[in-house]
Amino acid sequence: xxxxxxxxDEKKLExxxxxxxxxxxxxxxxxxLTMCHLKGVLDIGACxxxxxxxxxxxxxxxxCTTKVAANMIIRTNTDxxxxxxxxxxxxxxxxxxxxxxxxxxxxxxxxxxxxxxxxLDHIRYPHLFPQCEVDTSHPWYVMDHNRCIMCTRCVxxxxxxxxxxxxxxxxxxxxxxxxxxxxxPWGESVTCTSCGKCLHACPTGAIWPKAIVQxxxxxxxxxxxxxxxKRKMKL
Amino acid sequence: MDKRRIFIxxxxxxxxxxxxxxxxxxNGNVSDALFHVNEFRGFEKFCEGRMYTEMPTITPRICGIxxxxxxxxxxKACEMIQGIQPTYTANLLRxxxxxxxxxxxxxxxFFHLSSPDFLLGYDSDPAKxxxxxxxxxxxxxxxxxxxxxxxxxxxxxxxTGKKIHIMGIVPGGMAYPLTEDNRKxxxxxxxxxxxxxxxxxxxxxxxxxxxxxxxxxxxTSPTLYLGTVGPDGEHELYDGKxxxxxxxxxxxxxxxxxxxxxxxxAERSVNWxxxxxxYYKPYGFDKGFYRVGPLARLNVxxxxxxxxxxxxxxxxxxxxxGKPVHGAFYxxxxxxxxxxxxxxDAERILNDPQVTSTHIQHHGRWNYEEGIGSSEAPRGTLFxxxxxxxxxxxKMVNLLIATGQNNxxxxxxxxxxxxxxxxGDDIKEGMLNRVExxxxxxxxxxxxxxxxxxxxxxxxxxxxKRGVVLKRLERG
Ligand code: SF4
Ligand code: SF4
Ligand code: FES
Numbered sequence: 083x084x085x086x087x088x089x090x091d092e093k094k095l096e097x098x099x100x101x102x103x104x105x106x107x108x109x110x111x112x113x114x115l116t117m118c119h120l121k122g123v124l125d126i127g128a129c130x131x132x133x134x135x136x137x138x139x140x141x142x143x144x145x146c147t148t149k150v151a152a153n154m155i156i157r158t159n160t161d162x163x164x165x166x167x168x169x170x171x172x173x174x175x176x177x178x179x180x181x182x183x184x185x186x187x188x189x190x191x192x193x194x195x196x197x198x199x200x201x202l203d204h205i206r207y208p209h210l211f212p213q214c215e216v217d218t219s220h221p222w223y224v225m226d227h228n229r230c231i232m233c234t235r236c237v238x239x240x241x242x243x244x245x246x247x248x249x250x251x252x253x254x255x256x257x258x259x260x261x262x263x264x265x266x267p268w269g270e271s272v273t274c275t276s277c278g279k280c281l282h283a284c285p286t287g288a289i290w291p292k293a294i295v296q297x298x299x300x301x302x303x304x305x306x307x308x309x310x311x312k313r314k315m316k317l
Numbered sequence: 318m319d320k321r322r323i324f325i326x327x328x329x330x331x332x333x334x335x336x337x338x339x340x341x342x343x344n345g346n347v348s349d350a351l352f353h354v355n356e357f358r359g360f361e362k363f364c365e366g367r368m369y370t371e372m373p374t375i376t377p378r379i380c381g382i383x384x385x386x387x388x389x390x391x392x393k394a395c396e397m398i399q400g401i402q403p404t405y406t407a408n409l410l411r412x413x414x415x416x417x418x419x420x421x422x423x424x425x426x427f428f429h430l431s432s433p434d435f436l437l438g439y440d441s442d443p444a445k446x447x448x449x450x451x452x453x454x455x456x457x458x459x460x461x462x463x464x465x466x467x468x469x470x471x472x473x474x475x476x477t478g479k480k481i482h483i484m485g486i487v488p489g490g491m492a493y494p495l496t497e498d499n500r501k502x503x504x505x506x507x508x509x510x511x512x513x514x515x516x517x518x519x520x521x522x523x524x525x526x527x528x529x530x531x532x533x534x535x536x537t538s539p540t541l542y543l544g545t546v547g548p549d550g551e552h553e554l555y556d557g558k559x560x561x562x563x564x565x566x567x568x569x570x571x572x573x574x575x576x577x578x579x580x581x582x583a584e585r586s587v588n589w590x591x592x593x594x595x596y597y598k599p600y601g602f603d604k605g606f607y608r609v610g611p612l613a614r615l616n617v618x619x620x621x622x623x624x625x626x627x628x629x630x631x632x633x634x635x636x637x638x639g640k641p642v643h644g645a646f647y648x649x650x651x652x653x654x655x656x657x658x659x660x661x662d663a664e665r666i667l668n669d670p671q672v673t674s675t676h677i678q679h680h681g682r683w684n685y686e687e688g689i690g691s692s693e694a695p696r697g698t699l700f701x702x703x704x705x706x707x708x709x710x711x712k713m714v715n716l717l718i719a720t721g722q723n724n725x726x727x728x729x730x731x732x733x734x735x736x737x738x739x740x741g742d743d744i745k746e747g748m749l750n751r752v753e754x755x756x757x758x759x760x761x762x763x764x765x766x767x768x769x770x771x772x773x774x775x776x777x778x779x780x781x782k783r784g785v786v787l788k789r790l791e792r793g
Contacts, residue, residue: 184371184375185374186371215366216366216710218368218706219708224368292368292370293682294370294487295370295371295492296484297477297485298487
């Protein structure tokens, strides 16, 4: 296959066309922060954490949804990018109710890790403190909207990998919510197969198993792509 | 002339924030004393709507000194909801962690917060009447106290990896086992810990002898007592049943299940404090004052469970011919007897061959709508009571905390001491410190903040009824 030349952070690379900037960066160990990206399901560019600068283009583009093109000059760690990463992270925390100290995901949370990575020491925006339901109706799992960051990894995994499409999204703006079926309690779903893939896909403490408490959470988001790859093998 | 008021705010060297108002009558005599708690934390309300299994993680945040007791009461309530029991090893590990917390709390109370009064004197320079002052004059004692606290914290840390807001106590048992290396490391502490507690006992006994009159007359109102006991009435902190005793030593109720607490305890709110006022229901609000905590636990107990503590306990029992000892000052002594029993008990548990077993958790799921659990916090019995819907979501949370139960008596003790030591608007620093130290006898945990060195400024105001300040005294 023909390769194309690009430059990322002053580094000259020969890469396969058709790949996203994110894929190329991951292959070359160039760090890009992500939250809505989950290997194995389609990228949608929702979280805006993976923004990069491309020479000649004024606005920042999301690395997960932008394909490489010949002679692209890409920057991943400028002050401008760092500024936006910090803002985005702060808004995640300000939008819902995150109390890490008592959260089941404490210490095992991608959002918390992100906070540490961008050096989050305080949040400059007023918290919205929305009144969010905790959906405990499923016999095995809990859905706590207080900790959901609307990455929709659960929605995509449920639809694309499990094929159940229990989860979807309703409303706009900060009223947006993940819903089960047509906005009914998860425990009453007629589509959910209780497979637990959404739990593993979820980067935060929003979806968790009822059987555990803080310190016992095990999530394995990498398992999603493994399943996808195994299915391709057509055994 | 109008009534005058002395207002002490905030009380130093206790956990949390509090104010005391002393009301004076027209002749400059103390007529009333109110101990206010102004911090409202609303735990009960904001836990509603959460999963019951989150409570063992949420409730230890109520207090940085007694998180383990909250976790234990909470997991017990969860275990009642699930209808399961922890494993044998889990019970051992929980006991160890509970002992650790009790020890470090008692060490903090005695060595850091109270020993300055005993060793430096009530009327010594307030700027130095703290652990730093002790470190200057009695470096050996200060170090011992700090190390005892460290041992207590290690008991948690070496089991769960955390010192304060511990994880790892879960419904059905424990999340982490104890390794052989950690078991050995903990055992190595025992001789030093026993020696330190005994040194503390030496200090308090000497103070008792040298200040016999003051100790004997210090806040001595009789009350009822509540504490947890084992099947034979022995002293118990983690897992037992409840005993109520009256002021003369008659056992009013014995071997009550914690689940029956509402049959015997009622609560009333008062308009000047956020703490609720619990009382012994059969005796009503006016006569039902009861106390909890180390003094109460030793008053109600028939014996201690370990040898050295039993010897001290017998001396304690002689003080009032086998009847309950009422003086608030004896909280200090009983705290140390408990600490001694803690260390001896830790040694016994660490030598149990099952302590390092990895069979540490039974697994359960929601089965019942209601759960009640109790445990003995350093400051006394606490209860957690949850009601859930059929998915496990909390509909009702009631937390009865130790300091709340001591509150009515604390108030009365403050009044007693104020009457003895405060006259007119002639307020001397040492007198006020005595009022404060009455509160400190109970070692109240009013919120989760810890002010171990107690550099909080204190403002004392003598006010008349209209709020006009007649006199103002400041320190800090
Ligand atoms: S989901 Fe993550 S960030 Fe949110 S409260 Fe839980 S641990 Fe904290
Ligand atoms: S529940 Fe979890 S996976 Fe789903 S959108 Fe919210 S944060 Fe993302
Ligand atoms: S990872 Fe690219 S926008 Fe979320």
